[in-house]
Amino acid sequence: KIPSEISILKDLEYLDLYSNDIIGQIPPELWWIFRLAHVDLNTNWLTGSIPGEFYRLTNMVSLDLGNNKLNGTLSSSIGNMIALKKLHLFQNDFGGIIPRTIGKLNTTLESLSLKSNQLGGSIPQELESLTKLEILALGKNKLSGNLVLPLAESLHTVQLLSNNLNGTLPDVIYRLENLQNLVCDNNQFSGSIKSEIGHLSNLHTLSFRENQLSGTIPEEMNKLRDLEILRLHRNNIYGKVPLSVCENLVHLQSFYADCRNDLIEGDTFYSDGSAEVDCACCTDCCSPGPKGECSKISVVSRTQPPIQSPSKINNDIHIEKCQKTPIGKSIQKEEYSFMKDYDIIYGKGATTNGSIDLVMDVSYPNDLILDGVRLPLMIVIHGGNFEGGSRKGQASLYANYFASLGFIVANIDYRLHTDEPIIGEDFRSLYEHLRKEEFPMSMENKEEALVSSIEDVLKAYTYLKNLNYVDPNTVVMNGISSGAVIAEWATYGIEAFGIMPLPVKALLSHWGMLTFNANEMNSLVGPNSPPAFQVHHNGDSIVPFNSTVLLVNRFEDLNKSHVLHCEVGNSHDFNIFEAVHSDGMTIIEAEGTWLHQLGLPQRRHVDGISRISTPSSNIKTSSLSSSSSLSLSSLLPLLSLTTVAAVSPSIDRILSKCDFHTL
Numbered sequence: 001k002i003p004s005e006i007s008i009l010k011d012l013e014y015l016d017l018y019s020n021d022i023i024g025q026i027p028p029e030l031w032w033i034f035r036l037a038h039v040d041l042n043t044n045w046l047t048g049s050i051p052g053e054f055y056r057l058t059n060m061v062s063l064d065l066g067n068n069k070l071n072g073t074l075s076s077s078i079g080n081m082i083a084l085k086k087l088h089l090f091q092n093d094f095g096g097i098i099p100r101t102i103g104k105l106n107t108t109l110e111s112l113s114l115k116s117n118q119l120g121g122s123i124p125q126e127l128e129s130l131t132k133l134e135i136l137a138l139g140k141n142k143l144s145g146n147l148v149l150p151l152a153e154s155l156h157t158v159q160l161l162s163n164n165l166n167g168t169l170p171d172v173i174y175r176l177e178n179l180q181n182l183v184c185d186n187n188q189f190s191g192s193i194k195s196e197i198g199h200l201s202n203l204h205t206l207s208f209r210e211n212q213l214s215g216t217i218p219e220e221m222n223k224l225r226d227l228e229i230l231r232l233h234r235n236n237i238y239g240k241v242p243l244s245v246c247e248n249l250v251h252l253q254s255f256y257a258d259c260r261n262d263l264i265e266g267d268t269f270y271s272d273g274s275a276e277v278d279c280a281c282c283t284d285c286c287s288p289g290p291k292g293e294c295s296k297i298s299v300v301s302r303t304q305p306p307i308q309s310p311s312k313i314n315n316d317i318h319i320e321k322c323q324k325t326p327i328g329k330s331i332q333k334e335e336y337s338f339m340k341d342y343d344i345i346y347g348k349g350a351t352t353n354g355s356i357d358l359v360m361d362v363s364y365p366n367d368l369i370l371d372g373v374r375l376p377l378m379i380v381i382h383g384g385n386f387e388g389g390s391r392k393g394q395a396s397l398y399a400n401y402f403a404s405l406g407f408i409v410a411n412i413d414y415r416l417h418t419d420e421p422i423i424g425e426d427f428r429s430l431y432e433h434l435r436k437e438e439f440p441m442s443m444e445n446k447e448e449a450l451v452s453s454i455e456d457v458l459k460a461y462t463y464l465k466n467l468n469y470v471d472p473n474t475v476v477m478n479g480i481s482s483g484a485v486i487a488e489w490a491t492y493g494i495e496a497f498g499i500m501p502l503p504v505k506a507l508l509s510h511w512g513m514l515t516f517n518a519n520e521m522n523s524l525v526g527p528n529s530p531p532a533f534q535v536h537h538n539g540d541s542i543v544p545f546n547s548t549v550l551l552v553n554r555f556e557d558l559n560k561s562h563v564l565h566c567e568v569g570n571s572h573d574f575n576i577f578e579a580v581h582s583d584g585m586t587i588i589e590a591e592g593t594w595l596h597q598l599g600l601p602q603r604r605h606v607d608g609i610s611r612i613s614t615p616s617s618n619i620k621t622s623s624l625s626s627s628s629s630l631s632l633s634s635l636l637p638l639l640s641l642t643t644v645a646a647v648s649p650s651i652d653r654i655l656s657k658c659d660f661h662t663l
Contacts, residue, residue, distance in 0.1 A: 031057055070093065085108050110135070229385075234258065254284070256285075346410075363400055454494060484513075493515075511543050565581050
């Protein structure tokens with residue numbers, strides 16, 4: 001608890017108790033410390049209400065009580081705190097309304113975060129006077145009525161998701177020319193998106209998922225050249241996305257629309273009255289309705305965004321760390337050759353609507369191992385910001401490539417945020433920790449999805465480790481975007497919370513993160529932690545580069561093997577099959593070479609026969625492909641057909657393609 005005796009510190013100006021295990025109530029005696037200007041009690045277990053005396057601290061500049069268990073209502077006396085620049089009360093249980101006196105902070109307030117509470121009523125009209133505001137976060141409350149926003153020149157982030165706000169979008173929204181993030185999902189906004197949207201040229205995220213917007217997508221949206229995330233699905237928007245929008249938005253990484261593409265030609269609406277968008281550059285198409293499913297579609301080739309000079313990138317770009325670690329001589333290039341088992345159910349995942357099947361595809365080297373050799377397991381985890389994506393897209397290409405190098409590759413789907421997952425008790429302490437973790441805005445309030453996906457990765461391993469051809473002691477994690485966040489936490493972050501870690505020997509992380517806290521990074525990654533090959537842009541605005549830098553620094557401190565491929569720029573994702581790492585190798589070729597240097601198997605030719613070899617092993621292997629004949633000599637080591645059947649669940653399919661006339 002915070003002792004009431006703290007009030008004797010009359011000259012105290014800064015009180016920072018962030019991220020501890022403090023319980024109890026805020027002592028009213030704090031108001032005796034008249035000089036108190038900065039209070040950070042974020043991420044503790046505080047209960048009760050804000051003492052009325054607290055609002056007498058007129059020198060308060062920054063007040064952060066977020067991520068606690070506080071309740072009660074917000075007093076109208078908050079208008080007395082006339083020096084306040086930052087007011088963060090998010091993720092508590094405050095009820096009542098937003099007091100109208102908030103407007104008295106019009107000359108100072110820069111950041112207001114009241115999201116994830118139980119606040120009701122309408123947004124007070126007085127909020128229009130907060131012209132110094134830079135961040136406004138009111139999402140996940142019970143607010144209703146029309147949207148009220150200030151005409152604040154510096155306002156760059158507006159987060160209003162999951163309320164009951166309605167009406168048309170106010171004209172002021174199109175005048176916020178420095179706005180970077182506008183997230184208004186799951187409300188009841190109606191009307192159309194006006195052509196003035198083109199004035200918001202600094203937008204990175206524009207998300208109106210699950211509203212009642214109608215009309216078409218205006219061509220002026222082609223001016224949003226920095227836009228990276230665009231989500232307009234589960235509305236009544238229809239018509240063709242202008243070609244100039246697809247051509248000009250070169251940074252666009254995620255574009256969701258209601259574009260399931262099964263209308264009769266010439267129609268605009270389905271029989272149920274829902275609309276469809278004709279979209280040539282959407283990344284995900286969704287069926288109509290609040291529970292309509294979204295599925296990844298083929299990635300459209302776009303012009304690569306220009307590389308920005310360091311001075312134009314707004315993020316902490318760490319130029320000194322942005323490099324391409326040389327790794328040495330390339331491995332011999334070969335044509336891709338693999339086989340695959342599809343739609344394997346590896347377990348069940350609990351959700352609020354009951355359990356769902358957890359499904360994966362497994363890719364094998366085309367050389368079927370027939371004499372007991374076990375191959376290392378690679379688990380590929382797709383991206384999609386915990387809301388979309390699937391194993392069928394980019395992740396499938398990764399899986400096929402590494403199967404051709406001698407890995408058994410499991411390409412998994414997992415529970416998403418939209419599935420409303422329920423996590424197991426063994427993972428509860430990890431979840432409570434991650435609730436306190438700092439994540440990018442796009443990942444906020446998705447801790448349950450992150451933990452449940454880690455749980456699903458472990459379920460996949462439990463299923464796979466018992467297969468005869470899998471080496472259960474050798475695992476490589478391979479993650480993409482949010483999948484890389486899952487991979488990094490599953491590799492480095494779970495053991496500290498009493499969860500048995502996987503026997504990971506190496507990590508391939510593409511645009512991922514572990515933590516932004518250097519002390520936590522040092523505690524999670526130690527001398528026995530596996531090495532990593534990391535791929536990132538140094539100005540990535542979706543998953544910031546900072547965590548990658550901390551992991552690189554940690555590896556350097558430990559003198560451990562690691563490789564970094566960093567590109568200068570602020571994009572998220574690039575083609576690792578085309579981008580060059582070093583010595584003429586593409587990134588994915590460099591990853592294969594690096595794994596080979598770690599002693600993990602590669603395909604190589606010996607005496608004209610394609611084999612799988614492990615550098616540290618003397619085990620001789622036989623090979624069988626669908627294009628060759630079975631000879632008696634190759635069957636001798638099998639001894640019986642039972643031995644063959646134990647090798648692979650797809651053995652019958654493979655043998656059926658072989659020429660038995662030779663036998």
